[in-house]
Amino acid sequence: xxxxxxNWNPQFFREIxxxxxxxxxxxxxxxxxxxxxxxxxxxxxxxxxxxxGVTQRSRYxxxxxxxxxxxxxxxxxxxxDWVINWQLFWLDIFICLSIISIFSLLVVxxxxxxxxxxxxxxKGTLNFIRLTPQTASSILTGKILGVPIMLYSVILLALPLHxxxxxxxxxxxxxxxxxxxxTIASCAFFYSAAILLSLLNFAPVGFKxxxxxxxxxxxxxxxxxxxxxTHSVSNTALDWLIIFYPGRVLTYLVxxxxxxxxxxxxxxSNGLTSLLFYGQSWWVKPGMGISLIxxxxxxxxxxxxxxxxxxxHNPTNTILSxxxxxxxxxxxxxxxxxxxxxxxxxxxxxxxxxxxQCFLLVMFLGLIAALSxxxxxxxxxARYRHQLGKEGNKLWKELIWGEKSPSTVAIAINITIAVVxxxxxxxxxPFKGDLSHVLWGLLISASVILLYAIIAQLILSMKSxxxxxxxxxxxxxxxxxxxxxxxxxxxxxxxxxxxxxxxxLPTAALKHASLSxxxxxxxxxxxxxxxxxxxxxxxxxxxxxxxxxxLFSSSxxx
Numbered sequence: 054x055x056x057x058x059x060n061w062n063p064q065f066f067r068e069i070x071x072x073x074x075x076x077x078x079x080x081x082x083x084x085x086x087x088x089x090x091x092x093x094x095x096x097x098x099x100x101x102x103x104x105x106g107v108t109q110r111s112r113y114x115x116x117x118x119x120x121x122x123x124x125x126x127x128x129x130x131x132x133x134d135w136v137i138n139w140q141l142f143w144l145d146i147f148i149c150l151s152i153i154s155i156f157s158l159l160v161v162x163x164x165x166x167x168x169x170x171x172x173x174x175x176k177g178t179l180n181f182i183r184l185t186p187q188t189a190s191s192i193l194t195g196k197i198l199g200v201p202i203m204l205y206s207v208i209l210l211a212l213p214l215h216x217x218x219x220x221x222x223x224x225x226x227x228x229x230x231x232x233x234x235x236t237i238a239s240c241a242f243f244y245s246a247a248i249l250l251s252l253l254n255f256a257p258v259g260f261k262x263x264x265x266x267x268x269x270x271x272x273x274x275x276x277x278x279x280x281x282x283t284h285s286v287s288n289t290a291l292d293w294l295i296i297f298y299p300g301r302v303l304t305y306l307v308x309x310x311x312x313x314x315x316x317x318x319x320x321x322s323n324g325l326t327s328l329l330f331y332g333q334s335w336w337v338k339p340g341m342g343i344s345l346i347x348x349x350x351x352x353x354x355x356x357x358x359x360x361x362x363x364x365x366h367n368p369t370n371t372i373l374s375x376x377x378x379x380x381x382x383x384x385x386x387x388x389x390x391x392x393x394x395x396x397x398x399x400x401x402x403x404x405x406x407x408x409x410q411c412f413l414l415v416m417f418l419g420l421i422a423a424l425s426x427x428x429x430x431x432x433x434x435a436r437y438r439h440q441l442g443k444e445g446n447k448l449w450k451e452l453i454w455g456e457k458s459p460s461t462v463a464i465a466i467n468i469t470i471a472v473v474x475x476x477x478x479x480x481x482x483p484f485k486g487d488l489s490h491v492l493w494g495l496l497i498s499a500s501v502i503l504l505y506a507i508i509a510q511l512i513l514s515m516k517s518x519x520x521x522x523x524x525x526x527x528x529x530x531x532x533x534x535x536x537x538x539x540x541x542x543x544x545x546x547x548x549x550x551x552x553x554x555x556x557x558l559p560t561a562a563l564k565h566a567s568l569s570x571x572x573x574x575x576x577x578x579x580x581x582x583x584x585x586x587x588x589x590x591x592x593x594x595x596x597x598x599x600x601x602x603x604l605f606s607s608s609x610x611x
Contacts, residue, residue: 062191062194062195062198063185063187063191063195064182064187064191064192064194064195064196064199065194065195065198065199066195067195067199068195068196068198068199068200068202069199069202072199072200072202072203073202073203077203078203078206080203081203081204081206081207081210082206082210084207085206085207085208085210085211086210088153088207088211089150089210089211089214092146092149092150092153093146093214096142096145096146096149099111099112099113100113100135100137100142101113101114101127101135101137109126109127110124110125110126110127111124111125111127112124112125112141112145113125113137113138113139113141113142114126114127114128114135114136114137114138115128115136115138138316139221140221140222140223140310140312141222141312141316141317143218143219143221143222144218144222144224144307144310144312144317146214146218147215147218147219147222147224147306148303148307148319148320150211150214150215150218151215151232151300151303152277152300154208154211154215154236155236155239155273155299155300156270156273157204157207157208158201158204158208158236158239158240159239159240159243159269159273160266160269160270160273161201161204161266162201162204162240162243162244162247163243163244163246163247163265163266163269164262164263164265164266165200165201165204166196166197166200166201166244166247166248166251167247167248167250167251167261167262167265167266168262169196169200170196170248170251170252171251171259171261171262174251183365183366189361189362189365189366190358190362192365193248193361193365196248197241197244197245197248216229219306222310223309223310223311224306224309224310225309228305228306228309228339228343229306231302231305231339231340231343232299232302232303232306234343234347235299235302235343235346235347235350236299238299238346238347238350238351238354239297239298239299239350241350241351241354242297242350242353242354242357243269245354245357245358245361246265246357247265248361249357249360249361249364249372250264250265251265252361252364252365252368253364253372254368254521272297272298273298273300276294276295276297276298276300276301277298277300279295280295280298280300280301280303280304280320281319281320286325286327286328288327288329288395288396288401288405289392289393289395289401289404289405289408290389290392290393290405290408290409290412291392291408292328292392292395293388293389293392296345296346296349297349297350299346300320301325301346302342302343302346303320304320304325305325305339305342305343306320307319307320308339309339325337325342328395329392329395329396330391330392330395331390331391331394332394332395332397352384356377356381356384359373359377360372360373360423369427369429369430370456371423371424371425371426371456371460372422372423372424373420373423373424374456375424375453375454375455375456375460375463376454378420378423378424378463378467379463379466379467379470381420382416382420382467382470382471383470383474385416386413386470386471386474386475387474389409389412389413389416390409390474390475390478393405393406393408393409394478394482397482397483402482402483402484402487403484403487403490403491403560406491406494406495406560407494407558407560407561409475410494410495410498410557410558410560411557411558413471413498413502414498414502414532414557417464417467417468417502417505417506418505418528420464420467421460421464421505421506421509421510421528422509424460424463424464425459425460425506425509425510425513425524426456426457426458426459426460426513427513427514427520427521428513428514428515428516428520430457431457431459431513431514431593432593433457434451434455434457434458434593435593435594437457449462453466459510459589459593460506460510461503461506461507461510461586461589464502464503464506465503465506468499468502468503471499472495472496472499475495476492476495479491479492479495487564489563490560490563490564491560493559493560493563493571494558494559494560494561494563495560496575497554497559497571497574497575497578498557498558498559498560500575500578500579500582501555501556501557501559501578502557503582504578504581504582504585505528505531505532507582507585507586507589508524508527508528508531508585509524509527509528510589511585511588511589511592512524512527514589514592514593532556532557535552535553535555535556536556538552539552539553550562550565550566550570551566551570551573551574554566554570554571554574555574555577555578559574
């Protein structure tokens, strides 16, 4: 068996050989069994006590229930036995085990993967792994399967109780397996993100694991709270985020039990049935809803792996190629706009598009980080261009498709893709008097994001060894400082219109802006873009010519 594993994935064999030991197996087994025992004992303790003859109340009884309480009056049958709602009892155990499993797999698993990869990076063993003939996919798949192997063992030992609880709660087997599929898909997504995070040089080695697992924990706590709320759908682009929470599938499982909402006070049925995508309710049927959730995980896991494969064997590579970024922007805008257009009410549409601008900012900040090459790569490209002269590829082709050329043109193309896709929706939906404000807001925010991109690329071409940190701090300052200044000055939208028009959220102030103010803001932004672009072009030309002279002079001396 070990020989088969070695032939299939040597990295997986290496991981399980180092982790599957008697001591670890005992710890995992005891942890799983004790946790299951404590959960069952806790819920057994919620049942009425047969030795007490007094009136008792319990969540699992069928009798009268007081308003604003989940405790039902307990009644006995003709034989004197308590009448217990065993379906609800087993459902609670099923949900409890499901939530604990999700948190354990995603939070602990993320921490283990990042900690393992950063440890190998610091020791230098990761470089030896890179030199093996294995592909990046084979190596990292072995990591995903092998590093949390004992965690998987803990979950697998709890699987029989979990499955039996689901059957006793009258949940269809197909939906139970649908939940398992969603959990596995969520692990693939979050683990891929963890691997990509560990391959990026942006934070101290020991801090990455805590940062990654802490972010996942925060997301899961927030998503669980939202999912258990009665009105958990906001009909905004934020609803897209709840699809990344595997516990959302539990809504379908709870509904399949046909227990009333007054009995089951979590994962209400309106949690997904009222969710729309381009005005269509795709999540009503369990089969379609679970399939869409799985598709969402698979799509974004695919994009994460594009970055992982590019960075693993060559850490100096950009995370995405420019061609990949154009496809990614199209997918991102199409999906986020679909969740934005859930309502046709003018007031909600206006605020939904402001929130969409926030989503676009996050996406483009990610693209700026993923596409912008650093100083040495830029200088190599500039020298290459200078040496080839007119015989090389046309400059516009390299700026659009080239791996080492500056990212500004590619970011501009991505912005154009987003704007062109969004523009028709502005005219198809009833914005009424807000149409011009949303239109100008979209165009101005696009200019501001392009300004951020060229500033970041210019800083990344500096000599400073901390240029990535300087670029991040500079862009974050440009985003945050204007709002802080406006808050400290206690300025209203009308009093500080021009300042608002230089932020990424100009739409909020456009109701108070005149056409001349809007044109001044746009001209100022494009003047800044042109000056910074000219400065970058001049620096790259000087770098290319000077480095070429040094190269030729050294060759002549030899």
